[in-house]
Amino acid sequence: MAKVLISDKLSDAAVQIFRDNGVEVDFQPDLGKDPVKLAEIIGNYDGLAIRSATKATAELIAKADNLKVIGRAGIGVDNVDIPAASAKGIVVMNTPFGNSITTAEHAIAMMFACARQIPEADASTRAGKWEKSKFMGAEITGKTLGVIGCGNIGSVVASRAIGLKMKVVAYDPFLSAERATEMGVEKIEEVDELLTRADFVTLHLPKTATTANLLNAERIAKMKKGARLINCARGGLVDEAAVAEALKSGHLAGAAFDVFAEEPAKDNVLFSAPNIVCTPHLGASTSEAQENVALQVAEQMSDYLTRGAISNALNAPSVTAEEAPVLKPWITVAEMLGGFAGQVTESAIKEIEIEYVGRVGQLNLKPLTAALTANLLKPLVGEGGVNMVSAPVVARERGIKIAETRKDEQGAYGTYMRLVVVTETQTRSVAGTIFSDGKPRFIQIKGIGLEAELQPAMLYTTNTDTPGYIGALGTTLGKLDVNIATFALGRAEKGGEAIAFLGIDGEIDKDTLARIEALPQVRQAKFLRF
Template sequence: MAPRVLISDQLSDAAVQIFRDRGIDVDFQPDLGKDKDKLLEVIGNYDGLAIRSATKATEKVIAAATNLKVIGRAGIGVDNVDISAASKKGIIVMNTPFGNMITTAEHAIAMMFAVARQIPEASASTHAGKWEKSKFMGVELTGKTLGVIGAGNIGSIVCNRARGLSMKVVAYDPYLSDDRATEIGVEKVELDELLKRADFITLHVPLTDQTKNILSAENLARTKKGVRIVNCARGGLVDEAALADLLKSGHVAGAAFDVFAVEPATENPLFGLPNVVVTPHLGAATTEAQENVALQVAEQMSDYLLTGAVQNALNMPSVTAEEAKIMGPWIALSGHLGGFIGQMTDEPIKAINILFDGQVSTMNLAALTSSTVAGIMKATNPEVNMVSAPVIAKDRGIRISTTKQDQSGAFEGYIKVTVVTEKRERSIAGTVFSDGKPRFIQIKGINIDAEVGRHMVYTTNEDVPGIIGALGNTMGSNGVNIANFTLGRKEAKGEAIALLYLDEPVPAAALEALRATGLFQQVKPLVFDV
């Protein structure tokens, strides 16, 4: 059955056609997002929800979305999506951060020109029949220092454009490496240094606890006299009241804002002040950008629903379509390893440690880690998946650590999972053979070679005669066929284990019969999603 996608905001016809061309059943209702009650009524019928900003994917909507797997936001801002609620329910939230990068960067440059030359006020004056040539004395951008706060995707484009205007660019970004700063041609500085030196300041960071009011009253007071400030990123990055006071005092020569702390902004401390250019959140408002993000979200959602490829997800590691092909068996393996540990562990887990060896250590470890944790958590919560598992683990205070190393043994690559509880540590390792099938290769330090089946039985025992006979006879007398039988031991007459891959679920009577023999310390039925 084809996946069903609801488009509840305005998306282009070309985006709708992408879904249809990929074989997805798409329901295009561009005004539905404005009707909260109707959205709640129908959302449970869909696997995907494609939106812009009008649809509010609230906790209540997400709770009603019983089949929803992915929410795609055509644009970068996801303020209208409850990401926490979506994550806990295992719903991927995607945005399209690259579709409007050029447009937003160009708007920032345009706003910088506008405030440098007082273009809006000069235009209004001239429209009014005045000829106030001497009133609108501007400044050149050439030779001025531009301070860029946030040198990520959009910020780096602004840096490039500014260098083309012969500006000197200094950038503050805690994540900006020295090599990257050299590559984009900027001087990397601390925030205090930027505030002291910049003739223009432009912001290009998301709104987080760390960046909220990054240009606070205190920081604004440290700026160079005559500075001009541009914000086309997010409202709340600048203390607007403090900025208004500094504009009135003349310390700040001008400001250009496309975003505000409260939107829609019908009133604001900056409104009505001279040499303040304001626009109604137009950063992404070009024909090209709106088309780009619509097409991008349609492609991303289709890829995920049809192939499992994840791009630009905000609550799950991205996995490209090519990675999905190569990593598919390894993701399955990591889930099986987690599934074994989860089913074997009945006390609270304190930590999960994952070792990636050899070729697997160069893959997308974040995705493999999520799959492992999901496998573990499914033992107690069958509804968990790669999105929700890390969130649930964090809520439970479980520490997750990963290690990668070069090939260290006979296998080209393997994954080893160790779980730590108050009482013990339990570990299992596995690999993927050339046939693409996952194998368990070590349990409790005992080497084995076990194919993974849907129904399995795991036993531990002393290495004594009669084990194989007891297992075979008990399964046979209970009508259970053994598809594969694997034994392993540390040393002769020492600790030993067995894994049975069965064609059907093992009856409770068979398990009780095995336990009654007195040969086994542990008899555990296992089920894997294969």
């Protein structure tokens, strides 16, 4: 009988689901707060069910000799070392949709509290002051709400705001014009434009390398004077010191934060600022949401431990044991193609077409398409916000059409996968296959043939085909102390558009990338992670 440890607080109903499915349960809801004791006993269990208190670190996972699955009741998996779990063959699951409504409602509540200064007015009234003239609020009706990140939660916020008779403008590079029209929101192409127009700004996007410190001092200065800012998404999306200064100067009329750069937030620069509402990361804290995610994670883990079914897995494909050996290398190709396109695409995606050519077209395409779509969406949605199971749903919510095409063997490679991405501004394609050594290769980008082996860190440039470019690029990278591991080239025609795709050691920061982009032949340069 499989044995699961529940180290955080889950409902009795969730515990019973495990038992009803023939899974033995050890319910110790406070154990997650004692990492030493948890590490001592973790080797006895097949499954670990957690919320946010338990930290599934690499050190803990190293001691989990029998662990097969970690289930996170909730969407965020910041407390799970997914690479460490993957290396040990442990499936990591989350429940991406269980608390969307609750988080969206909290953002709306925070907007009202901020607009009407409810917490301060409450404290003043309780103190017997009756300062009616001090707390002059602002109406919500007729105001413009700027939603930054219009995915699962942001779209719910937009819907509620429209019901409140607000005008909603939204910035989300993955939001198509058709989906925006369907939702009744106006799509904005640039964050800065949204900031200059919105009376209220609310954030609903993950924290990634792209979104970290998205609203810095410069951007906060571009917000309308008297605007109000709400963050119920992730700490670190906003420069908190800059917000505090904007509140003190009166540039911002108010702010409401449920998340902070460092949590627990017991000493934060925002706490001393005027006209701010702060809550201790309560976005998902309703009895309904907590119950939903607890029941969902119990069902998912039970299905995996008793029947081998995988759902909402962040690091494993949803495939049967028989299919896995055949599908595994092609899933890597799918992730490679989706990861490439997701990192280089900068405008809203309208549709994608995946061509399965040759033998790969005879396989179960669902996990391949899901793996590709998930990696395509991850740069904007975030690691925890999309996985192989949720990818089709997330794509549909964003108005992205997905088409699959099977074709007979053709071309020099016989069997391969090709992804075509159609955005509002361009059509881009990338293709890949498996070589005889079992390793995936890029074989075509934007219709230009090349052979590039997949590396964890890669530099991609499009450039004009002129003499001296390879030398200039290599010299520049050498001066910047960037070591080249692999180097692949391709061109459309002599003197026309060309591509360079390099495997490199280490990272490339923004300043280094800017130096590369400054080369006269370069049209575009991207640092990609795989």
